[in-house]
Amino acid sequence: MMAAALLLAALGLRPWLEASMATHMLLQLPAIAVAGWLLGKRVGTRLAWCDVQGLSSLAIVMLVSAYWMVPRVLEASVGGALMETAKFASVLLAGMLLQIGLARANRIVQIFFLGNWCAMTAIAGMLYQEQPRQLCNVYTVADQVIAGIGLVSLACAAALAWCVQHHRVLLDIEPDYYSSAAAGPKNSK
Amino acid sequence: MRILANSSSPIAATAVALLLVAVLGVTALYQATLGFRVVATEEARRLKIREQPLLLPAGPVLAGLRADGRVAIVTFFYSRCITVCSSLGSSYQQLQSAIVARGAARQVRLLSLSFDGRDDSAALSAYAAHQHADSDVWQLAALPAPQQRRDLLDAFGIVVLPAPPGEFQHNAAFHVVDRTGHLRRIFDLEQADAALAYALNLAAAP
Numbered sequence: 001m002m003a004a005a006l007l008l009a010a011l012g013l014r015p016w017l018e019a020s021m022a023t024h025m026l027l028q029l030p031a032i033a034v035a036g037w038l039l040g041k042r043v044g045t046r047l048a049w050c051d052v053q054g055l056s057s058l059a060i061v062m063l064v065s066a067y068w069m070v071p072r073v074l075e076a077s078v079g080g081a082l083m084e085t086a087k088f089a090s091v092l093l094a095g096m097l098l099q100i101g102l103a104r105a106n107r108i109v110q111i112f113f114l115g116n117w118c119a120m121t122a123i124a125g126m127l128y129q130e131q132p133r134q135l136c137n138v139y140t141v142a143d144q145v146i147a148g149i150g151l152v153s154l155a156c157a158a159a160l161a162w163c164v165q166h167h168r169v170l171l172d173i174e175p176d177y178y179s180s181a182a183a184g185p186k187n188s189k
Numbered sequence: 190m191r192i193l194a195n196s197s198s199p200i201a202a203t204a205v206a207l208l209l210v211a212v213l214g215v216t217a218l219y220q221a222t223l224g225f226r227v228v229a230t231e232e233a234r235r236l237k238i239r240e241q242p243l244l245l246p247a248g249p250v251l252a253g254l255r256a257d258g259r260v261a262i263v264t265f266f267y268s269r270c271i272t273v274c275s276s277l278g279s280s281y282q283q284l285q286s287a288i289v290a291r292g293a294a295r296q297v298r299l300l301s302l303s304f305d306g307r308d309d310s311a312a313l314s315a316y317a318a319h320q321h322a323d324s325d326v327w328q329l330a331a332l333p334a335p336q337q338r339r340d341l342l343d344a345f346g347i348v349v350l351p352a353p354p355g356e357f358q359h360n361a362a363f364h365v366v367d368r369t370g371h372l373r374r375i376f377d378l379e380q381a382d383a384a385l386a387y388a389l390n391l392a393a394a395p
């Protein structure tokens with residue numbers, strides 16, 4: 001099972017992944033999130049009653065993402081058992097809720113959420129690159145620049161991936177039911 | 190929430206859930222950034238010390254600081270360092286001259302602590318001679334046993350990263366420690382004057 005494999009890799013390769021800020025943020029955290037995403041597909045949708053358009057789920061995803069982009073917090077997870085556990089649990093949950101939230105959200109909500117997430121991530125990435133000082137005492141300045149470039153790339157990739165996935169609507173091949181009364185909503189509610 | 194669930198309004202339930210999520214999230218971020226004031230580990234370390242002076246762990250260093258009875262400006266170094274420590278050395282030389290010039294050698298002193306296990310007393314003497322350290326004003330010491338070294342570095346919040354070949358990278362700064370052995374304030378390497386002014390102020394206080 002893919003999710004378990006990813007999670008085990010993120011856990012087992014910890015010393016190597018967390019040795020650098022770039023691999024920590026751009027390999028380990030995404031691996032945990034993807035594991036969560038895969039789990040999200042199998043989990044039931046019991047909490048839909050308080051998650052209209054996936055708003056609650058997506059809000060949690062935003063906050064969890066923001067939290068682990070605070071360098072101080074990221075550093076605390078290196079060698080800190082409590083914070084490490086919190087990181088794995090919260091990022092796994094965020095990945096799960098991203099899958100669930102996006103499935104519940106219409107395209108307008110998706111764009112709103114994704115736009116904000118990408119902007120936040122890219123800005124954090126740019127700040128990492130511009131900081132002349134070490135953000136984490138365990139990571140070098142050179143490392144945080146690489147992590148910064150990675151975060152900007154990740155933000156661009158996420159935006160691009162959404163566009164590719166929705167290219168039929170974007171390119172007018174398929175009618176967009178939000179701009180006309182054409183087809184009815186097809187995504188799960 | 191259950192009441193809301195049973196009522197017919199998922200929108201109201203979502204609004205409540207969102208509010209809850211926002212409160213939790215903002216609280217977590219508030220705590221993580223010490224009240225939206227810091228994001229970097231080093232800033233947090235300095236802010237915490239500024240607000241809550243820290244008594245150093247018991248050991249030869251604390252005993253030495255108390256026995257000496259002067260306010261100390263402490264830095265960490267290793268004698269083989271060829272990068273930041275050499276600039277640190279020169280700002281220490283300037284601090285040393287400033288202390289002598291002010292006739293403050295009885296109030297304030299400089300203390301360089303080596304965290305490198307390879308630094309023995311011969312290495313330290315060579316380093317001190319090379320830096321023209323005046324032994325009345327500027328003392329150097331190697332940190333004792335590994336466990337005590339770790340405790341002291343932890344208490345100060347110093348993170349030492351091994352950097353090839355045979356070098357280290359560490360968060361270098363001026364640490365002002367008062368006569369009772371409390372770490373009171375941490376200054377940037379560029380703020381030598383501010384560190385000295387603060388140390389003199391501390392020394393003048395009853």
